[in-house]
Amino acid sequence: MKFDRRHFSLYLRFSALIGVLCFFLFAATGGAQTIPFDLSAALAAALPGAVIDVPAGVYAGLWTIDKPLHLRGALAVDGSRPILDGQGAGTVLTINAANVIVENLVVRNSGDKLEREDSGIYVHAADVQILNSQIVNVLFGIQASNAHRLILRGNFIGGMQLDIARRGDGIRLWESNDCLLEDNRVESVRDAVFYFSHNATIRNNIFHNNRYGIHTMFTDGIHVEGNILSDNSVGAYLMSSKNGVIEGNTFQKNRGPSGYGLALKEMDGLTVHDNYYLDNRVGLFFDNSPSSVNITHTVERNVLAFNDIGVLMMPAIKRNILRQNTFLDNLEQVGVKGGGSNPDDELGGNGWDGNFWSDYVGYDAAGEGVGDIAYHAESLFENIADRQPNLRLFFFSPAQQAIDFAAKAFPIIKPKSKLTDQQPQMTPTMPAAILRAEQTPSRIGWLAAGLLLAALAMFGGQIRDWRLGDWEIGRRFPSLQSPNLPIPNLQSPNPSFPKGHPMLSIQNLTKRYPRPGRAWWSDETVTAVSDLSFELAAGTSIALWGVNGAGKTTVLKCLLGLLASEGELHLNGYDLRRDGRTARRFLGYVPQELAFHNDLSVAESCRFYARLKGVGDARIPVVLAQVGLTGQEKKAVGALSGGMKQRLALALALLAEPPVLLLDEPTSNLDAATRDEFIALLVQLRNAGKTLLFTSHYADEVERLAGRVLVLADGRLVADGAPAEVLRRPQAVDGGPQTADRRAQAHTDHPSSLASVVGGPSSAVGALSPAVAFSAEEPLR
Secondary structure (H helix, E strand, O other): OOOOHHHHHHHHHHHHHHHHHHHHHHHHOHHHHOOOOOHHHHHHHOOOOOEEEEOOOEEEOOEEEOOOOEEEEOOOOOOOOOEEEOOOOOOOEEEOOOOOEEEOOEEEOOOOOHHHOOEEEEEOOOOOEEEOOEEEEEOEEEEEEOOOOOEEEOOEEEEOOOOHHHOOOOEEEEOOOOOEEEOOEEEOOOEEEEEOOOOOEEEOOEEEOOOEEEEEEOOOOOEEEOOEEEOOOEEEEEEOOEOOEEEOOEEEOOOOOOOEEEEEEOOEOOEEEOOEEEOOOEEEEEEOOOOOOOOOEEEEOOEEEOOOEEEEEOOOOOOEEEEOOEEEOOOEEEEEOOOOOOOOOOOOOOEOOOOEEOOOOOOOOOOOOEOOOOEEOOOHHHHHHHHOHHHHHHOOOHHHHHHHHHHHHOHHHOOOOOOEEOOOEOOOOOOOOOOOOOOOOOHHHHHHHHHHHHHHHHOOOOOOOOOOOOOOOOOOOOOOOOOOOOOOOOOOOOOOOOOOOEEEEEEEEEEEEEOOOOOOOOOOEEEEEEEEEEEEEOOOEEEEEOOOOOOHHHHHHHHHOOOOOEEEEEEOOEEOOOOHHHHHHHEEEEOOOOOOOOOOEHHHHHHHHHHHHOOOHHHHHHHHHHOOOOOOOOOEHHHOOHHHHHHHHHHHHHOOOOOEEEEEOOOOOOOHHHHHHHHHHHHHHHHOOOEEEEEEOOHHHHHHHOOEEEEEEOOEEEEEEOHHHHHOOOOOOOOOOOOHHHHHHOOOOOHHHHHHHHOOOHHHHHHOOOOOOOOOOOOOO
16 A cells, blocks of 8 residues: 555654543543652651541551541542551551540551550540541450540441450440540440540440440449440440440340340449330349438430340349339230348339339229329249350240239239339330431341331320431430539519418328338238328418437428338328329438538539429529528539538428428537528528428427427328427426427437326337327417
């Protein structure tokens, strides 16, 4: 073929086009590879406070940050992140400087030596943030030591595929206070563990397929809110800590050897509310919690459904108040781990009134939502299975049915009751928090959630804004950190009632206890209060007087709903048995033994109880002014004197502006001068229109405060009248005349004191007949 100019021109053009294409192809591919990003050089050259944007790619090695900076991963077009790869050599990223932010990175392939604690990230400084990162195939996920105010948000932490005993912890905090863990997912690790790391907030995280989802030791003030803890051996195990709040969490399918949803061991000052416990071996476990004798725990508005055991307690557990909880179709609603020798219910040292029980067979004739007969947790087969767990294999079998039928047919083998709920609810109480479930739950998880929905709907439960996978919490417990209070308004309205208005009416009040030491088949009882009747009008006061054991405190506890009793109790027209919650809004209570959180300030304590009573903060300075504690708001409760603590107890009783005050020996632990000051304070309240019912051992106290005295002996009313008539007897405590000074020292613990009150020798006290009921109330002088 002849090669002319035209062909040559075409050849040149084609060659030029090929050259241009090769240039752009080189620039787009190979050219970029020739200038790689040097992470080591960037870290070394960065000034404090610098932002280092790390391009997508793999950066092999072990890295250390020794200055405050922001290490930020830049996402590639395909969404991939930069990867720090430890290649199995040790801890991938070590942070030794404060104020470091690590964001949008993948940290992977740490070493696997437990003795070196090889980790994905190890933090040794305060004010560090790790955000939106993935820490995968690591022995320990994120470790922190003395890393106060650490923030972990939006991270995924996944451990190595090892046997659970060889795994490291996904998160481990040591002596790191005020840390925040939020919106993280932690799975296939050992624990998320907190040692000596106070005031941690753990919010909206998912802990899945671990040993312990959350494990705390000696960590006070922890706040666990809105988390999902599923498919772990144990959901959360909290130990040896104080003043925690557990709210709005879901503990689901935790079925290891113990299989606790939430376990509490030697915890004090804990509030547990609005949680879901679903399909665990044990929903909620108590072991020596509370451990302090002056602490009471409140467990309310929780749903315990489809667990093997709803609540499991050691036999000596006391001082837990469980109310408004829903016990739904657990194989065993409440279990006792081990034996005990309690003379009453096995778990009678705790409060159980006001819960919903799906196996309750009572009725509500008036349709008021409360069962007319008490709920008793008593099953002979369950009692045997509590001691021999292998027998649980026979649940729902003919063997169980035969044993329980025999127990009902032959009272001689009637089982010991575990608990009694005197006010069982007819419908479930839904938690304030929305149930959260994993985004991709198993079929069993979906089935459990569906069954719960169906069961609650069948029982008429109020299901509010149910959204699976929602991170929102319907109601949060407000912070108690700030001691600042609003400016007081001393003109706060005080509910008043006309003089003579019947505030309290007691008819035939009787309280019996099982006789201590009785045989297990015996029904012998001891009567603590017998057929007591009286009325208390608005603006008046009554003193209950008698020796220790006369029944004075028992009367107050019956009015407070802490003890079940016989008779008719009415407060401001409300039946205390049927309308207890409404009626007791009119009551304020000052106990004999005070139980405060000594680490909280006065203001924090007031805020805590104000939330429980549904009272705004504006009320707090008003009551503090009333009791003379203005200026003490920031002082720790533990630093208050005995008299100031008693004033604080009175302030808490006044928070909701109750017209009636119940006071149980309010001055028994005070010295003479402090007692006089406190009595003067009560006199002011009485003169302002408060209605008082109090117990006392001091004659001068009764004379100053009471318009009427009821004398009790062995639970019976033996005298009733004005203090001047009842207390001014010619026979004194020691046989001499009872002057005013000596009356101030009179103490009714001595039998002859009671004899002087009723006008006869002490041997005759027990033979006196109970006085008839009095309805007229003397006016206060």
